[in-house]
Amino acid sequence: MRSALVDYFRETGQIMIATEAGAEGINLQFCSIVVNYDLPWNPQRIEQRIGRCHRYGQQHDVVVVNFVNRENEADLRVFELLSVKFQLFEGVFGASDEVLGVIESGVDFEKRIAEIYQRCRSPQEIKASFDQLQLELSSQINDAMTRTRRQLLENFDQEVHDKLRVSMERGNEYLDRYERLLMRVTQFELDGHAQFLEGQHGFHLQSNPFTEAGAIPTGLYELPRRSGEAHYYRLQHPLGQAILKRARERELPFSEVAFCESNAEPKVAALSDYPGSAGELSISRLTMKSSEQDEDYIIIAAIDDNRKIIDQEIAAKFFSLPVSKITEIASGVADPQLATEIKSQTILIQQSVSHRNAELFEAEVDKLQRWADDLKLTLERDIRELERQIKEAKRAASLALSLEEKLAGQKQVKTLEAQRNQKRRSLFDAQDKVDDRREKLIAEVEAKLAQQTTCEDLFAIRWRLV
Numbered sequence: 001m002r003s004a005l006v007d008y009f010r011e012t013g014q015i016m017i018a019t020e021a022g023a024e025g026i027n028l029q030f031c032s033i034v035v036n037y038d039l040p041w042n043p044q045r046i047e048q049r050i051g052r053c054h055r056y057g058q059q060h061d062v063v064v065v066n067f068v069n070r071e072n073e074a075d076l077r078v079f080e081l082l083s084v085k086f087q088l089f090e091g092v093f094g095a096s097d098e099v100l101g102v103i104e105s106g107v108d109f110e111k112r113i114a115e116i117y118q119r120c121r122s123p124q125e126i127k128a129s130f131d132q133l134q135l136e137l138s139s140q141i142n143d144a145m146t147r148t149r150r151q152l153l154e155n156f157d158q159e160v161h162d163k164l165r166v167s168m169e170r171g172n173e174y175l176d177r178y179e180r181l182l183m184r185v186t187q188f189e190l191d192g193h194a195q196f197l198e199g200q201h202g203f204h205l206q207s208n209p210f211t212e213a214g215a216i217p218t219g220l221y222e223l224p225r226r227s228g229e230a231h232y233y234r235l236q237h238p239l240g241q242a243i244l245k246r247a248r249e250r251e252l253p254f255s256e257v258a259f260c261e262s263n264a265e266p267k268v269a270a271l272s273d274y275p276g277s278a279g280e281l282s283i284s285r286l287t288m289k290s291s292e293q294d295e296d297y298i299i300i301a302a303i304d305d306n307r308k309i310i311d312q313e314i315a316a317k318f319f320s321l322p323v324s325k326i327t328e329i330a331s332g333v334a335d336p337q338l339a340t341e342i343k344s345q346t347i348l349i350q351q352s353v354s355h356r357n358a359e360l361f362e363a364e365v366d367k368l369q370r371w372a373d374d375l376k377l378t379l380e381r382d383i384r385e386l387e388r389q390i391k392e393a394k395r396a397a398s399l400a401l402s403l404e405e406k407l408a409g410q411k412q413v414k415t416l417e418a419q420r421n422q423k424r425r426s427l428f429d430a431q432d433k434v435d436d437r438r439e440k441l442i443a444e445v446e447a448k449l450a451q452q453t454t455c456e457d458l459f460a461i462r463w464r465l466v
Contacts, residue, residue: 002021002025002026006026006027006028009028009031010030016028016031020040020045022049022052023045023048023049023052024048024052026052027052027055028052028053029053029055029058031052031053032053032058032059032060032061032062032063033053033062033063033064033065034049034050034052034053034054034062034063034064034065035064035065035066035067036049036064036065036066036067037067038067039066039067039068039075039078039079039082040110041078041109041110041113041114042109042110043082043109046082050062050064061234066079073123073126073127074116074117074120074126074130077126077127077130078113081130081133081134081137109137112133113133116129116130116133178235179201179223182223182234182235182240183201183223185243185244185247186203186233186240186243187203188247189209189243189246189247190203190205190209190243193205193206193207193208193209194206201222201223202220202221202222202223202230202233203220203221203233204218204219204220204221205217205218205219205220205221205239206218210239210242210243210246212242216238216239216242217231219231221233221237221239248285248458252458252459253328253329254328254329254332254333254334254460254461254462255326255327255328255329255332255461255462256325256326256327256329256461256462256463256464257323257325257326257461257462257463257464258323258324258325258326258327258464258466259318259321259322259323259324259463259464259465259466260321260322260323260324260466261274261275261321261465261466262275262466263322268317268320268321270313270314270317271314271317271318271321271465274304274310274465275465276465276466277304277305277464277465278304278305278462278463278464278465279302279303279304279305279310279462279463280302280303280334280335280338280460280461280462280463281300281301281302281303281315281318281338281460281461281462281463282300282301282302282334282338282339282342282457282459282460282461283298283299283300283301283457283458283459283460284298284299284301284342284455284456284457284458285297285298285299285455285456285458286298286299286346286349286453286454286455287453287454287455287456288350288353288452288453289452289453289454295353297349299312299342299345299346299349299455300312300315300316301315301338301339301341301342301345302314302315302318302338302463303335303337303338303341307335307337309341312345318463318465321465324466329462332462334460338460342455346453346455350453357445361441361445364441365438365441368434368437368438368441371434372430372431372434375430375434376427376430376431379423379426379427379430380427382423383420383423383424383427386416386419386420386423387420389416390413390416390417390420393409393412393413393416394409394413396409397409397410397412397413
């Protein structure tokens, strides 16, 4: 039933009103607005609610609307704790993760809030109780986060930092890997046009170098936005799109790039097995176009000087290292083995996409069949029930003593037989509807299979770890 409701919301409905049962176990990634009619005192339950829409792969910024009783001092303080201390409504996905991990059990926090509501009767008592709770939470959260961050920075490399979503300085200044890459390419492409803020993940755009992209306002841009007057800079922003377009179209000559692995901070553990190594690397962009959507994949092929293939996940980590020197190689040509490796990875991606689509098709067929079976069983049950009623009505009419009763009985039989015949026609119509939906599903799959695949070489380099 829940799956059917979610399907209806995705395909037809515009608003879903849900109890707490809608807060977990369902994917509402197609939706981008969450309204908290009530705010639970357990912050982890709120995180679950938002997480239905605010998930990896979400195509839009998620807006969270919270209803708060401004006349209630306790409600206001609860909202302050949730938004300020727990950072539940930050713009960066998962900004509250490390904070929520510290409080261990949202149920304990919920009990503390309930005690304040039950015990306190005046605004002064409410204020004093919440001040005490916030003081305890601040100490608990800050101590645990400082201790955890110190252990991570001392013992783990960049990959672990990314996976555990821990920042180098403060949790609320965390930028994930894609945001860091966006800021790096932005800094390169806006050289001379913007002044970047040290450690604040923002910049002042002084002039617009992309006249072809339309009117892009100058001023302060932040990622994520922390001040009301700043522009919210992100991948979907026209400035971000213009920067990526120019970066993709830039001609890059074959060059040797010296990556500094020895003094990288933090360490990249995956590259510790390649000290002083060298080789070649090529990057391509695979685009798979269909009538419904386009999919892009970045393919990295790398070999060392012994012509040994390097896993592309490891090769990708080269670009997290600082670069000490870039030397253009005038007559350089990439090793043909890289083209062979890119072709092999292209085939693997196509097989993976095909396998994924096959699973989706099988799930849709199974869903359609179950819907058809349910419809058929329901109609057959209704027909059997009408047959029983017709049989009883005929018996009652034959036993009737007066002509009026016999006529009334025959009319009832006629009415029931008409209903039964209508149900039988509905059964055939339902089968036709199932066939139509199956044909539509097959047509959609065929459209996906009729896709065009292109592979564009972006650049090739000779790499060296120093």
